[in-house]
Amino acid sequence: xxxxxxxxxxxxxxxxxxxxxxxxxxxxxxxxxxxxxxxxxxxxxxxxxxxxxxxxxxxxxxxxxxxxxxxxxxxxxxxxxxxxxxxxxxxxxxxxxxxxxxxxxxxxxxxxxxxxx
Amino acid sequence: xxxxxxxxxxxxxxxxxxxxxxxxxxxxxxxxxxxxxxxxxxxxxxxxxxxxxxxxxxxxxxxxxxxxxxxxxxxxxxxxxxxxxxxxxxxxxxxxxxxxxxxxxxxxxxxxxxxx
Numbered sequence: 001x002x003x004x005x006x007x008x009x010x011x012x013x014x015x016x017x018x019x020x021x022x023x024x025x026x027x028x029x030x031x032x033x034x035x036x037x038x039x040x041x042x043x044x045x046x047x048x049x050x051x052x053x054x055x056x057x058x059x060x061x062x063x064x065x066x067x068x069x070x071x072x073x074x075x076x077x078x079x080x081x082x083x084x085x086x087x088x089x090x091x092x093x094x095x096x097x098x099x100x101x102x103x104x105x106x107x108x109x110x111x112x113x114x115x116x117x
Numbered sequence: 118x119x120x121x122x123x124x125x126x127x128x129x130x131x132x133x134x135x136x137x138x139x140x141x142x143x144x145x146x147x148x149x150x151x152x153x154x155x156x157x158x159x160x161x162x163x164x165x166x167x168x169x170x171x172x173x174x175x176x177x178x179x180x181x182x183x184x185x186x187x188x189x190x191x192x193x194x195x196x197x198x199x200x201x202x203x204x205x206x207x208x209x210x211x212x213x214x215x216x217x218x219x220x221x222x223x224x225x226x227x228x229x230x231x232x233x
Contacts, residue, residue, distance in 0.1 A: 042225060106161075107163060
């Protein structure tokens with residue numbers, strides 16, 4: 001069964017450094033998302049991406065964040081200058097679309113645990 | 118998207134049915150009810166969704182009341198591996214070219230503990 005994959009599973013970085021989190025969505029999906037979950041807190045939406053552009057973003061997704069789909073398979077989240085409060089699990093998700101139901105259920109990856117020291 | 122209310126936690130004996138309620142009294146006609154679960158910090162896992170009819174798949178059943186203001190997720194024979202946080206999420210139906218792109222708004226969910 002196809003699944004969303006994410007790398008790395010755990011990333012440790014120093015404050016102020018840039019990090020890139022990578023995701024490979026399910027191949028025939030059209031909509032892509034990033035969410036994060038700070039330890040012990042709710043899963044929070046960051047950004048959605050469709051047709052090679054950001055379609056929606058949350059207040060969390062400020063100028064320090066960017067997303068890209070560089071080669072038609074990978075979907076990346078970049079944090080330019082990490083802060084301590086960026087420490088969290090980051091989940092990528094993708095979803096198919098069909099004519100009757102529109103955007104359908106999201107399939108999540110296993111997550112990348114980002115630790116900023 | 119409409120707000121949902123779920124109990125904070127529930128217990129269930131292994132092998133018995135787990136019935137997880139969700140209240141979504143402000144749901145509108147174009148909003149679906151989705152259920153996801155998250156097992157110990159893994160990525161959320163899709164379970165089932167519905168609009169107004171009851172739905173069943175290999176994982177669970179979803180019962181939506183006639184007025185659509187509440188729903189119940191049923192795990193017919195709970196196992197220890199079903200211990201997880203269960204999220205009931207109401208999400209607007211998304212069409213291509215629309216203004217919503219399907220983001221999910223997670224609440225705190227219900228912590229379901231299945232015990233032997």
